[in-house]
Amino acid sequence: MYEFYLLEQKYIQLISNIIPSYSVCFYVVFVVHQFPSDNVWGDITMKLEGTGRVLLQLDAEVNVEYKEMQKMPKNPLDTEQVYRSFEIECTPGFLSRNNSIMIMTACGRWVGTTGIEPLPQSGMAVFEIGLPTGFIVLNDDLRRYVNSLMVPNLRYARANSRYVHFFFDT
Structure with a gap:
């Protein structure tokens, strides 16, 4: 899951080669935008215009190879x-x-x-x-x-x- 946080008014264009058909343009004051990705390789290009501050957070973590191998504390x-x-x-x-x-x-x-x-x-x-x-x-x-x-x-x-x-x- 990728999340993009925009804190101030800007024009943003987001292009991803992870999901080839995915491209977003927005001009807003605050946005939280998420999109899932099954492929965790590739690059993301982000173009910005304006002044202020923007936070781009990209996180991909894998702890175990197969989900069924994860051990979480569960209610019996x-x-x-x-x-x-x-x-x-x-x-x-x-x-x-x-x-x-x-x-x-x-x-x-x-x-x-x-x-x-x-x-x-x-x-x-x-x-x-x-x-x-x-x-x-x-x-x-x-x-x-x-x-x-x-x-x-x-x-x-x-x-x-x-x-x-x-x-x-x-």
Whole structure:
């Protein structure tokens, strides 16, 4: 599933060679546009006119080769119901005259207290946040954040050019 978010008024033309007959043009204030793709190869060309900010998010993930091999925590009385393990909420904010500083609040909590074997704590967990192009996080700042003990179960944090990883343990 591909999603395109348009935050300000722009003219956008989207052409995909993944789905050859798929082309979209729109001129709007806010759009969330989704289209599924069975083929996860190819390229997408996006042409923009105007000023402001646009977010193009493209995500394709595969954890296992066959869907029937996926193991999700399910309700034993209703096998269609899947139990959640975590709740995660991310809220980005932008500062400075040209929005070049991003402050993101990311909150996650364990909700795996239901099911056949409810657990009061999750055990080891890794929280991965993707960094938008052009933004960085300094590892020194992450070390200071971990050492501040503001988040009691946060044990380690590291950043590279694409992701920030937070390691939690009880």
